[in-house]
Amino acid sequence: MTWLKAIFIGLLLLVIVAISGFFIWLAPVGAGYTAKVLCSRIFVSGLSSERALREDVLSDNNSLLSLxxxxxxxxxxTVSAHAFGFRTRVAVYRPNLGCTLTDPDHVASLQNTAPVLRPIPPQPLMTAPLPPGTDRRKFNNILADAMDEPTIEPSRRTRAIVVMYKGRVIAERYGEGITVNTPLTGWSMSKSAFSAILGRMRLNGMLPPLNYPVSINEWDTRPNDPRVKITYDELLQMSSGLExxxxxxxxxxxxxxxxxxxPSAAGLAVSKPLAQTPGTVWAYNSGTTNVLSAAMRNLxxxxxxxxxLPTELLFRPLGMRHAVIETDSDGYLVGSSFMHATGREWAKLGQLYLQDGVWNGTRxxxxxxxxxxTSPAPNAPDGAYGAHWWLKLPDYGNKLSQKGSTLPEIVPADAFFALGHDGQSLSIIPSKDLVIVRLGLTRSHNAFNPRQFVGGIASLFPTHQDDPARDNTTDDTDTPSR
Incomplete structure (x- = not known):
């Protein structure tokens, strides 16, 4: 009987540990994720409460979220979430800032603070038919396949596709309940948009050269803090060395x-110590964008x-009337992950980069x-990453296409990408004059192949020579020579 008693005590201890682990580690994450995602999908994207819960929170996700x-x-x-009455988190919607995750005690103070911004005048994109000679059937089949489901149980969940050719929308598709005016999350595509805001600041004289160290109060006020040497460029290129x-x-x-x-995404990011010497090791790090956000606040x-800044420097010039970058509870923009925009607005960002940063004749x-x-960052594996933009697309299993792979390279070599969680992608192909946006809720990597999608579309359009008027020879970024 002694061994039975030992087994019972052991099982009881395991149960206690599991319950403790849930309330200590899983409950706050689950409550925060549920409140934040529901708030953004309901009040920013305009989805129904039932759909947002069923698809964006529970579909293909950890079953513990059902608790x-x-x-x-x-x-x-507002949306509040808790686990059996414990660890309550609240997400608060505010105009121009979207949803912010906080604790119940801070809801009232957040609701009374939001920037008052001038309305953004519309800048509708022009549309055009498919160019002559394009295989219409193949093109439509690629789009139809991307919108379709590979199995009876939905797993692809494509919500928006926008294809631009030579600056005009030639095709767009939307999932059920999604329209041309529905802002959709970009997750880590936000990083690429955030880098554009930094570029706007640089052009306007608000940002120092990229080879300058970032100004972070916590670092600057500590004697001999080695992090004060981290530059803007090292953060943009994911080689900051931060743990x-x-x-x-x-x-x-x-x-x-x-x-x-x-409570503060930027605060957590800037609190991390150095793990490597800055500029020596490439490591994808969402915290680096929020370090840049903290530096932007100091400027x-x-x-x-x-x-x-996002509205005045980027959204207004491009006419992105529905776009928003959400903040943490301390007011810092979560540039790593929390931007929402319509399919056409994400396409405008891509078109801006396709046109070398010029919009309507204005730089x-x-x-x-x-x-x-769009130049490979030092030490980036196989040149897969630039400065907050990807230079290669993932394939099955979320592995990047590698040189020497047995898979055919169907995506043009000059293409570059903004990529985000759940299958978000913005693809820019200068040699084809193409911008391709695909937004959805795809958690299974086997449900959708971005390389086949982007490469299939690109193969239907002619390749042209570089535009002689396109001038990349003068570098005003002041980056260090390497």
Whole structure:
């Protein structure tokens, strides 16, 4: 009987550990994720409460999220979530800032603070038919396949596709309940948009040269802090050397805690110590974008001006009337992950980069900014990453296409990409004059192949020589020579 008693005690201890682990680590993450995602999908994207819960929170996700209870307040535009009454988190919607995750005690103070911005005049994109000679049947079949489901149980969930050719929309498709005016999350595509805002600041004289160290109060005020040597460029190229765990499966990882638990995403990011010498090791790190966000705040005269930068510097010039970058509870823009925009607005960002930073005849990004962003970062594996832009697309299993792969290289070599969680992608192909946006909710890597999608579309359009008027020779980014 002694061994039975030992087994019982052992099982009891395991249960206690599991329950403790749930309430200590999983509950706050689950409550934060549920409240934040529901709030953004309901009040920013305009999805129904039932659909947002069913698809965006529970579909293909950890079953423990089903233990989280959510309360949606349509009148006050808040979503609270908790686990059996414990670890309550609240997401608050505010105009021009989207949804912010916070604790119940801070809801009222957040609701009373939001920047007042001038309305953005519309800049509708022109449309055009498919160019003569394009295989219409193949083109439509590629789009239809991307919108279709590979199995009876939905797993692809493509929500929006926009294809631009020579600056005009030639095709767009939308999922059920999604329209041309529906802002959709970009997740890590936000990083590429955030780099464009930094480019706008550089052009306007608000940002120092990229080879200058970033100004972070916590670093600057500590004697002999080695992090004061980290440059803007090292952050943009993911070679800051900062310690950061990017494991999304781990509830206590830095990225999960930063997005769904910590009161300040920027605060957590700047608190990380150095793990390597800056500029020596490439490591994808969502925290680096939020370090840049903190630096951007230091370069602004006020919180009001800082929070208005995305709108005034990027969204207004491009006519992105529905776009928003959400903040943490301390007011810092979560540039790593929390931008929403319509399919056409994401396409406008791509078109700006296709046109070397020029929009309607006006230069919005410094000369050389796009060329630098799309040049391989030092130490990036197989040249897969530039400066907050990807230079290669993932394939099955989320592995990047590698040189020497047995897979055919169907995506043009000059293509570059903004990529995000759940299958978000913005593809720019200068040699084809193409911009391709695909937004959805695809958690299974086997449900959708971005290389086949982008490569299939690109193969139907002619390749042209570089435009002689396109000038990347003058570099105004002031990046260090290597």
């Amino acid at each position: 989280i209870t959510a309360n949606i307040d349509l009148r006050h535009q 950061f765990d990017e494991s999304y499966w781990n509830p206590v990882s830095d990225v999960v805690q930063m997005l769904f638990v910590a 602004s005269m006020s919180m009001q001006q800082y929070q208005a 919005l990004l410094p000369k050389g900014w796009v060329a630098h962003a």
